[in-house]
Amino acid sequence: MSNLRQTLYHALLWLISLLFFSPVAWLMLSSFKGRNDILAVPAKLVFTPTLDNYVQLFERNGFLQQLLNSFIMSVAAVIVAVVVSFLAAFCFSRFKPKGTDFLMFLLLSVRMLPGTAVILPVYLMYVAFGWKDSHAALTLFYAMFSIPFSVWILKGFIDGVSLRFDETGLVNGASWWHVIFRVVLPQVRPGLIAAFIFNMIFVWNEFLFDYIIGGRKTANVPVALATGAYADGGVDWAFVSTLSTVYLLPPIIAIYVFQRYLLVGMTFGTVRGEV
Amino acid sequence: MQSNRSGSPASRGLLAAMHPTGQAGLTARFFALLNDRRFLPLMLLTPVLVFFIIWNTIPLLWLLGLSFQKYSLTSGDDPAFTGFANYLEILGNSSVWQDLSRTFVWVFLSVVLQTGLGVALGFLFWGSHKLPGRRIALTLLFAPMVLTPVATGTFFRLIYDPTFGILNQVIRAIGLPSVDFLGQSSTAFWAVLAVDTWMWTPFLMLMTLAALGSVPKAELEAAEVDQLPWHQRLRLIILHHGKFILMLGVLLRTIDSFKTMDLVLQMTKGGPGSTTNLVALTLYRQSFESFNLGWSSALAVILLLISIAFTSIFIFVLNLKRRGDAA
Structure with missing residues (x-):
């Protein structure tokens, strides 16, 4: 009896998970349909799968460049952000300079502000300085936007590393830099991973900033999706579904592989634990 | 040498x-x-400060300065200092007030719906440790959070489509007339809210699981032995330990929900009429479609202040939690 109950319970949980995933599954399914099958009424669950949409997507002008833009900008921005944030987080955690709390608050509020309000002055600044549509300038802005989150996560983790490690190192003649990079850094690896993964997902999915302060050269895939979805007076659903399927696989794989870090990642490191 | x-x-x-x-x-x-111990803190902080000054302080001062000017790219006039005129115009502008109140309704409904559903799902998944393929099931469940909002918004337009959309096909199959969910003012707001709820309920569920995970097992077992009624267990044990994590989740969602922009831009562009026009979208349009920069800057400053107020509450609760953890 209790076994049956457990089976039913597990079936219910799986049903809920699949229900939540069903729109995504529908999207993925659509990407393998021929152009006529996508808009078929009644909708086709059984159809002849085709890879035509994928072939067309990868042959599309500029697509590989946009995919590369997404990838390079998210990786580069996050590497810069994590390095810079690690140093700052070490400082906040160990030296607690005056105004630490206030600075941490300021940093966090950067991430809490509405994107539209943040990007308006940055747009004016970029136009004035001629930084628009530049990979480096866009990447550095993304880095700035990834810093608050990384500082918060890493400070939490560095706080958890006992001061005795630092003291032992310093007493034995190690330099501060040795303590920072060789003693503390290896112990906050989970924090580094969480900061990496969740900022990467953020930059990977980001649309508005690239759309406003980027341009043709630096367009990432979300921008390509938003601007390229319309063709012949309607939405090109084959393009939308295929592009989305290709693009959402990395984040989904990331939350499967790094599920342990999901909680830390989604809460700026303010909540720890596993699910 | x-x-x-x-x-x-x-x-x-x-x-x-x-x-x-x-x-x-x-x-x-x-x-x-x-x-040198004396210079080290400054050295460690310099990179962050440089980033912060270039990409935050300077733009924000720029924004503040513009908000006191009459400046529009479309009029061709030179910017002119007008003091608080933009702010006064916004405070007296009934359409901005409508957008703001619509946004607060949006925030309230999305947070309440998502918290309700998320907490329910969290409790449901509490005992799921033996679920076969749990990691895959949770990945599927959490997937909506990490999808590109642009892709989500665009694709849901196909799902909601009155003729070709799968949702309307189901509705017709059970004998009801098609509904143009995104095209009519009575349903558009709710249709977008439903997508937002689909995206973010898993987040509140994640927070609920974390909150439940922070409840000491021994206390629950003791309650079992004492045969404490369920409402007392909930209040005295579960809420006592889990409330802060849950509150942080609700606050983070509140802050994020206030910023909603990508989704409405993709799904409805604020329409039909202005029924789904959230204030972040108003700001977007005034800045980047009408290039009404002075006015937009003033609105941006107002939105920044509202977000900072939310963030302060978040920090306040966080500090309460820290104090609670330390005690």
Whole structure:
């Protein structure tokens, strides 16, 4: 009896998970349909799968460049952000300079502000300085936007590393830099991973900033999706579904592989634990 | 080689006097300086401060300055200082108030719906440790959070489509007339809210699971032994331990929900009429479609202040939690 109950319970949980995933599954399914099958009424669950949409997507002008833009900008921005944030987080955690709390608050509020309000002055600044549509300038802005989150996560983790490690190192003649990079850094690896993964997902999915302060050269895939979805007076659903399927696989794989870090990642490191 | 550079013995002596240990000493002193406890904090902070000043302080001052000016890219007039005129115009503008109140309704409904559903799902998944394929099931469940909002918004337009959309096909199959969910003002707001709820319920569920995970097992077992009624268990044990994590989740969602922009831009562009026009979208349009920069800057400053107020509440609760953890 209790076994049956457990089976039913597990079936219910799986049903809920699949229900939540069903729109995504529908999207993925659509990407393998021929152009006529996508808009078929009644909708086709059984159809002849085709890879035509994928072939067309990868042959599309500029697509590989946009995919590369997404990838390079998210990786580069996050590497810069994590390095810079690690140093700052070490400082906040160990030296607690005056105004630490206030600075941490300021940093966090950067991430809490509405994107539209943040990007308006940055747009004016970029136009004035001629930084628009530049990979480096866009990447550095993304880095700035990834810093608050990384500082918060890493400070939490560095706080958890006992001061005795630092003291032992310093007493034995190690330099501060040795303590920072060789003693503390290896112990906050989970924090580094969480900061990496969740900022990467953020930059990977980001649309508005690239759309406003980027341009043709630096367009990432979300921008390509938003601007390229319309063709012949309607939405090109084959393009939308295929592009989305290709693009959402990395984040989904990331939350499967790094599920342990999901909680830390989604809460700026303010909540720890596993699910 | 050394003597070549330093010249005569006399000048070498002078150099030695200026730099007591010569070239090698300079490097050593440089490293000593790098390692100096007095300068170290500043050195560690400099990169962050540089980033913060260039990409935050300067733009924000710029924004503040513009918000006191009459400045529009479309009019061709030079910017002119007008004091608080933009702010007064916004405060007296009924359509901005409508957008703001619509946004607060949006925030309230999305947070309440998502918290309700998320908490329910969290409790449901509480005992799921033996679920076969749990990691895959949770990945599927959490997937909506990490999808590109642009892709989600666009694709849901196909799902909601009155003719081709799968949702309307189901509705027709059970004998009801098609509904143009995104095209009519009575349903558009709710249709977008449903997508937002689909995206973010998993987040509140994640927070609920974390909150439940923070409840000590021993206390629950003791309650079992004492046969404490369920409402007392909930109040005295579960809420007592889990409330802060849950509150942080609700606050994070509130802050994020206030920023919603991508989704409505993709799904409805604020329409039909202005029924789904959230204030972040108003700001977007005034800035980047009408190029009404002075006015937009003032609105941006107002939105920034609202977000900072939310963030302060978040920090306040966070500090309460820290104090609670330490005690």
